[in-house]
Amino acid sequence: xxxxTKEKSNSDPSAKKLIKRRxxxxxxxxxxIALICIACIFxxxxxxxxxxxxxxxxxxxxxxxxxxxxxxxxxxDLDNARDNSFVITGNKGASNTITIKDHDIYFSDxxxxxxxxxxxxxxxxxxxxxICLPNKLMIIIENTTEGGEYDAIAY
Amino acid sequence: xxxRTKKLAILALFAALALGIxxxxxxxxxxxxxxxxxxxxxxxxxxxxxxxxxxxxxxxxLTVRILLSALLFGNxxxxxxxxxxxxxxxxxxxxxxxxxxxxxxxxxxxxxxxxHNAGQLVIAYFLTKVINVIVYTPYLGISAILTGLFTxxxxxxxxxxxPRIIRED
Numbered sequence: 001x002x003x004x005t006k007e008k009s010n011s012d013p014s015a016k017k018l019i020k021r022r023x024x025x026x027x028x029x030x031x032x033i034a035l036i037c038i039a040c041i042f043x044x045x046x047x048x049x050x051x052x053x054x055x056x057x058x059x060x061x062x063x064x065x066x067x068x069x070x071x072x073x074x075x076x077d078l079d080n081a082r083d084n085s086f087v088i089t090g091n092k093g094a095s096n097t098i099t100i101k102d103h104d105i106y107f108s109d110x111x112x113x114x115x116x117x118x119x120x121x122x123x124x125x126x127x128x129x130x131i132c133l134p135n136k137l138m139i140i141i142e143n144t145t146e147g148g149e150y151d152a153i154a155y
Numbered sequence: 156x157x158x159r160t161k162k163l164a165i166l167a168l169f170a171a172l173a174l175g176i177x178x179x180x181x182x183x184x185x186x187x188x189x190x191x192x193x194x195x196x197x198x199x200x201x202x203x204x205x206x207x208x209x210x211x212x213x214x215x216x217l218t219v220r221i222l223l224s225a226l227l228f229g230n231x232x233x234x235x236x237x238x239x240x241x242x243x244x245x246x247x248x249x250x251x252x253x254x255x256x257x258x259x260x261x262x263x264x265x266x267x268x269x270x271h272n273a274g275q276l277v278i279a280y281f282l283t284k285v286i287n288v289i290v291y292t293p294y295l296g297i298s299a300i301l302t303g304l305f306t307x308x309x310x311x312x313x314x315x316x317x318p319r320i321i322r323e324d
Contacts, residue, residue, distance in 0.1 A: 040293035070284030
């Protein structure tokens with residue numbers, strides 16, 4: 001099928017032109033998607049740092065909220081939390097170690113081979129929530145003054 | 156009759172190749188802190204089969220690859236992810252390939268990669284029930300465009316260098 005149409009478009013110059021125009025249209029669509037993506041990345045970043053500054057100026061309480069399977073399972077007051085670490089087990093024996101240190105929270109170990117959640121670093125420094133997909137865990141930083149709105153999608 | 160046997164052999168060869176590529180790729184560690192970013196090299200095979208044979212054959216190779224890869228390297232969750240991504244990817248590649256009459260295969264590949272990531276995001280949302288996975292969208296979009304371009308060029312040269320015995324009926 002594809003070879004037939006290829007030959008047809010090669011022999012007919014107007015068909016070739018049409019294909020070229022279609023390629024151009026699709027390329028423009030791809031460029032627009034790329035620009036939107038880059039714009040979104042640059043919008044997410046300042047919103048996070050603005051929220052951070054707001055928190056510092058208003059002296060609000062900062063909570064680390066741990067979700068499992070989309071349900072809130074733990075809420076930790078980061079400003080008053082002592083350093084410790086604990087293990088959360090879940091789906092099919094998957095387990096993650098969460099560590100709290102210097103009012104910061106992060107995954108310190110995971111049972112999965114890729115350990116993407118460990119690589120994502122601390123939840124307070126990252127501008128997106130830290131997520132572990134195998135165990136369906138998520139850590140989000142929330143500020144009480146913002147009525148529990150998620151930082152990253154607050155706009 | 157002879158050409159049917161040949162087609163079967165070639166498709167089996169492509170399915171084995173796709174599985175091998177997928178397995179090798181899963182050994183490459185993800186350097187980014189965002190889940191879902193990968194080269195998608197197995198898509199090269201899907202594109203080549205789609206161009207050389209058609210959408211039915213491509214779907215067949217894709218199904219075999221997804222089922223066997225879930226059996227060998229993954230579990231039920233990875234099966235869901237790759238099935239959703241793979242089906243959406245093949246569907247859009249079929250449409251775009253028709254639209255362009257088989258020209259500019261890298262454009263087809265980019266759209267395939269974009270829809271693959273979109274499918275995985277949707278599955279991630281349904282599995283975690285957390286709308287925040289949406290913040291990964293721009294990162295996954297950029298990565299899909301870059302990796303789609305790469306796999307598209309790979310598919311272009313693969314099709315060009317395909318041995319005569321596979322290229323002809």
